[in-house]
Structures are given as C-alpha cells and as structure tokens.
Amino acid sequence: MQADPDDDLRRHPHPFVTVDVCLCTLHDLALHVLVQRRPRAPFADAFALPGGFVRIDETLEQAAARVLRQKAGLDGVFLEQLFTFGRVDRDPRGRVLSVAYYALVPATRLQEIPTGSVLARIDVPWTGTIGGAVRLRADGDELPVAFDHADMVGMVVQRLRGKIDYAPVGFELLPDRFTLLELQGVHEAVLGTPINKDSFRRRMLASGLLVGTGRRQRGVGHRPAELFRFRPPRRGGHNP
Amino acid sequence: MQADPDDDLRRHPHPFVTVDVCLCTLHDLALHVLVQRRPRAPFADAFALPGGFVRIDETLEQAAARVLRQKAGLDGVFLEQLFTFGRVDRDPRGRVLSVAYYALVPATRLQEIPTGSVLARIDVPWTGTIGGAVRLRADGDELPVAFDHADMVGMVVQRLRGKIDYAPVGFELLPDRFTLLELQGVHEAVLGTPINKDSFRRRMLASGLLVGTGRRQRGVGHRPAELFRFRPPRRGGHNP
DNA sequence: GAAATAGTGTCTTTAAGACAGTATGTG
DNA sequence: CACATACTGTCTTAAAGACACTATTTC
Numbered sequence: 224m225q226a227d228p229d230d231d232l233r234r235h236p237h238p239f240v241t242v243d244v245c246l247c248t249l250h251d252l253a254l255h256v257l258v259q260r261r262p263r264a265p266f267a268d269a270f271a272l273p274g275g276f277v278r279i280d281e282t283l284e285q286a287a288a289r290v291l292r293q294k295a296g297l298d299g300v301f302l303e304q305l306f307t308f309g310r311v312d313r314d315p316r317g318r319v320l321s322v323a324y325y326a327l328v329p330a331t332r333l334q335e336i337p338t339g340s341v342l343a344r345i346d347v348p349w350t351g352t353i354g355g356a357v358r359l360r361a362d363g364d365e366l367p368v369a370f371d372h373a374d375m376v377g378m379v380v381q382r383l384r385g386k387i388d389y390a391p392v393g394f395e396l397l398p399d400r401f402t403l404l405e406l407q408g409v410h411e412a413v414l415g416t417p418i419n420k421d422s423f424r425r426r427m428l429a430s431g432l433l434v435g436t437g438r439r440q441r442g443v444g445h446r447p448a449e450l451f452r453f454r455p456p457r458r459g460g461h462n463p
Numbered sequence: 464m465q466a467d468p469d470d471d472l473r474r475h476p477h478p479f480v481t482v483d484v485c486l487c488t489l490h491d492l493a494l495h496v497l498v499q500r501r502p503r504a505p506f507a508d509a510f511a512l513p514g515g516f517v518r519i520d521e522t523l524e525q526a527a528a529r530v531l532r533q534k535a536g537l538d539g540v541f542l543e544q545l546f547t548f549g550r551v552d553r554d555p556r557g558r559v560l561s562v563a564y565y566a567l568v569p570a571t572r573l574q575e576i577p578t579g580s581v582l583a584r585i586d587v588p589w590t591g592t593i594g595g596a597v598r599l600r601a602d603g604d605e606l607p608v609a610f611d612h613a614d615m616v617g618m619v620v621q622r623l624r625g626k627i628d629y630a631p632v633g634f635e636l637l638p639d640r641f642t643l644l645e646l647q648g649v650h651e652a653v654l655g656t657p658i659n660k661d662s663f664r665r666r667m668l669a670s671g672l673l674v675g676t677g678r679r680q681r682g683v684g685h686r687p688a689e690l691f692r693f694r695p696p697r698r699g700g701h702n703p
Numbered sequence: 704g705a706a707a708t709a710g711t712g713t714c715t716t717t718a719a720g721a722c723a724g725t726a727t728g729t730g
Numbered sequence: 731c732a733c734a735t736a737c738t739g740t741c742t743t744a745a746a747g748a749c750a751c752t753a754t755t756t757c
Contacts, residue, residue: 237477307544443728686756
C-alpha cells in the first residue's frame with residue numbers, strides 16, 4: 224500500500240471482509256467439521272461454516288476467535304489463518320472477501336454442539352496434497368455446502384496433510400492424555416492413508432514431543448497402553 | 464459469513480483492503496526483494512513493498528498481478544498468496560487489511576528496475592523456519608521499512624524454506640537453462656545453509672523435474688556443466 | 704601443465720519398513 | 731486359557747553423507 228493515484232479508491236465502494244472458521248475435530252477416526260444450516264438466501268438450507276464480518280477495531284485473529292466463541296461456545300483452542308478467498312462472485316449479495324481460519328479441538332470439547340449446527344464428516348475425493356473441494360456428509364447423506372466453503376474445508380485438509388509430519392498439530396485433536404495408537408489414528412485420519420506402526424512409534428518417541436505419564440489405559444480388553452502427554456517444543460516454529 | 468445480526472455491520476465503516484507484493488529474486492547468491500521509497504507520510508522516506516487497493520471488480524490474485532504489472536512492469540511470473548495481515552494499527556491512516564502475495568522471478572527479468580525502486584538484500588536474523596521480521600539492505604546500509612512489511616518479507620522466507628524441498632519453487636528464481644550448481648546455489652540462498660553437493664545432485668536428478676539439454680556452459684574457466692531445463696510435474700500439487 | 708569444477712563409483716551412516724517374539728491386560 | 735494389543739529387538743532396504751577418483755574445459 225502506498226500513497227498514489229489509487230488513494231481515491233478509498234472514497235469508492237470497497238469490498239466487505241468476513242472471517243469464516245473451519246472448526247475441525249476427530250470423530251470415529253474421521254475428520255469432521257462444524258457447519259450451520261442457513262435459514263435464508265443466499266444458499267438457503269445449505270450448510271455454511273460459522274463466520275461473521277470483521278469489525279473495524281479487532282484483528283483478524285480476534286474476529287475468528289469471537290466467531291468461535293459466539294457460534295460454537297469455544298475459547299482457547301488452536302486457531303490459525305488458512306487463506307483469503309477473493310473470487311468476485313463468491314457471495315451473490317456483493318463483493319465480500321473472506322479470511323478463512325481453521326481451528327482444531329478434541330472431540331471431548333464438542334459434546335454439545337449448538338442447535339442448527341451439524342458436525343459433518345469430511346469426505347476427501349483426492350489423495351496426497353493435491354487439494355480441491357471436499358464433500359460433507361451427515362448420517363451418510365451429502366450436505367449442500369454454501370458459498371465456496373467446500374473449497375475452504377478442502378484447503379484445511381490439504382494444509383493439515385502438509386503440516387502434520389513436522390508440526391505438532393495432531394495433538395490438538397486429542398484429549399490431554401492419549402496412547403500412541405490413538406495418535407497414530409489421528410495421523411491416519413488426516414493423511415487418509417495407513418501408517419507403519421513401528422516406524423510411527425519410533426519417530427514419535429524420538430521426536431521429544433511426548434512425555435509419558437506413568438498411567439495406562441483401563442478396561443480395554445487387552446494389554447493397556449501407556450498414556451502420553453504432549454510437551455510443546457522449546458521455541459516456536461520448526462528449526463531443522 | 465451468514466445472515467444474522469452482524470449484517471447491519473454492512474452499513475458501518477468497514478476495513479479497506481490492499482494487496483502488497485513481495486517480489487523476490489536471486490542476486491549474488493542472496494535473496495533480494497523489490498521495495499520502493501515512500502515520498503510522503505506515513506513512513507515518509509521509508510521503503511515499502513509495491514501494493515495497491517483491491518478494486519471492487521477484481522479478484523485478489525488479479526489485484527496482485529496488476530500491482531506487479533503497474534509497479535514493476537512484470538507479467539506472467541510465479542505469484543502466490545502469502546498471508547493476510549490484519550493488525551488494527553498497521554496503517555496509521557485507518558483500518559487497512561493487506562493480503563500479501565509473493566512473486567518469484569529470475570534476475571534476468573529484473574535488468575531495469577523502475578526509478579524509486581530498490582532491489583534490497585534480505586538479511587535473515589533467524590535460522591530454520593522459526594520466522595520473524597527480516598532486515599533489508601542496499602549497498603550495505605540497512606533500509607527503514609514501512610508498515611509491517613519487514614514481517615511480510617520474513618514470512619516469505621519462512622514459506623520458501625518450508626516449501627523448496629518438496630515444491631518446484633527454486634526454478635522460478637533461475638533462467639530457462641541452468642546448471643545443477645546454480646540450482647544448488649538457489650537452494651542454499653533460500654535455506655541459508657550449505658547443502659551436500661552429492662546428495663543434492665542425486666535428489667534433483669531422481670526427482671524427474673529436470674531435463675538435460677545437450678548443451679553446456681561456455682567460457683567458465685573449468686570443465687563446463689550441462690545445462691538443464693525445468694520440466695513441470697504432470698499434475699498440480701504434491702502427491703506423496 | 705595448473706587450476707577449477709563436472710561427473711562417477713563406492714563405502715558408511717541413518718531412518719524406515721518388516722517381522723518375530725515376549726509382555727500384560729480383559730474375558 | 732484365549733485373545734488382543736503393547737512393547738522390544740533385529741534384519742532388510744532406501745536415502746543421505748562422505749570421499750576418492752577421473753574428466754574436461756580455460757588460462
């Protein structure tokens with residue numbers, strides 16, 4: 224941005240800006256996302272991600288956290304910017320940009336979801352990190368998705384797949400204490416492919432991100448596994 | 464976004480949106496970025512990335528491409544969205560969000576840079592992919608950087624470091640034909656660390672991204688290396 | 704021929720995959 | 731005791747790093 228002839232655009236109509244939050248969790252070993260039925264046009268009766276306009280006095284991250292609080296009753300969860308969607312015709316009501324965020328929570332924190340909201344299973348029709356829109360299902364039926372939100376959720380899956388191998392995001396989808404097999408289940412659900420158990424074990428234990436609690440599972444019908452806890456790395460970021 | 468009480472915000476003042484473009488190239492085996500001296504306040508005489516307001520009828524990517532064309536005379540270069548910066552006080556004139564893009568060009572396409580523009584060397588004060596602001600230098604002197612643009616450039620370096628090992632971005636900084644050592648120089652400049660030559664060779668030749676032209680370097684004072692060309696992968700995205 | 708980098712071949716090291724075998728809970 | 735998964739140890743395989751050696755150009 225700089226002072227130049229473009230400046231007079233400030234007095235012209237300019238785009239509106241919203242945030243949309245893709246709140247993901249793991250359920251039945253599959254990624255799910257929270258969507259809400261739209262009561263009116265556009266896209267009446269279709270399902271949309273929770274979102275809202277960015278206020279003049281809040282940052283984008285604050286706006287996303289506010290949406291999460293107001294529409295899902297959640298606070299203090301993993302929240303990260305995803306991408307800004309700017310197709311000219313993405314909202315038929317006018318020019319609306321959307322800064323998409325994604326949030327990750329363990330299923331234990333989504334026991335009661337607000338009325339009108341649905342936890343939809345994410346169906347990924349591509350492999351690897353190719354990317355593209357996904358389909359959403361509830362009780363086996365495909366849900367109609369509003370706006371470009373199917374692209375947004377698709378990009379979340381793409382981002383998670385690219386990130387889970389070197390950034391500690393898998394833990395965000397699990398409760399405080401978890402077994403190695405549960406963690407592997409998260410990785411497999413995100414990546415959409417089975418993982419070699421032995422090397423996953425070794426890799427995780429060698430990563431230094433896990434700290435064993437002395438405790439074990441109870442009542443599992445077989446030898447109980449040790450429960451681990453996530454230990455955040457010393458400094459932020461990835462430092463190879 | 465959805466129809467709810469928030470809708471009346473549409474009639475309230477809402478943020479302006481700009482795009483800023485971080486145009487990077489390689490010069491003297493170091494990453495450089497194009498910045499422009501600001502003639503007036505705010506940040507008068509400091510250096511800023513080229514940018515401009517997003518028009519009501521263009522996508523974000525079109526806006527970034529337009530800025531690149533108007534302010535650097537470039538067309539058809541690698542261009543990708545980076546991040547959207549939304550600090551409330553990032554522009555003292557008012558609430559202005561900025562969708563940052565980064566572009567990559569070979570130095571050969573930046574022979575003549577516009578007057579008022581400077582190709583500044585990027586000084587990275589951190590290692591790995593930790594991230595954070597960078598410093599810019601021209602002729603050894605540190606340049607004052609306007610707005611949050613030092614953070615933007617820092618995030619470009621962070622993104623490139625995370626991406627260069629599995630996505631074909633290194634080639635965008637080289638001319639059509641290049642030697643393996645030149646390609647290694649690009650990777651080393653981006654990563655900020657030396658790379659094992661033997662394994663880099665093997666890795667690159669095994670990647671299938673290079674196709675040898677029969678031609679060789681000329682007049683280099685030693686055995687000339689073969690010139691390679693970049694062959695884009697079959698499908699988009701990364702598919703492990 | 705000296706200097707400098709290109710390019711080849713091979714040994715070592717490290718991480719992943721495969722798999723056998725033991726351990727320890729529940730029923 | 732049967733069963734299921736946890737956990738350990740070892741062999742194999744694949745990729746990276748190290749390094750020695752030959753090749754080819756300019757000066």
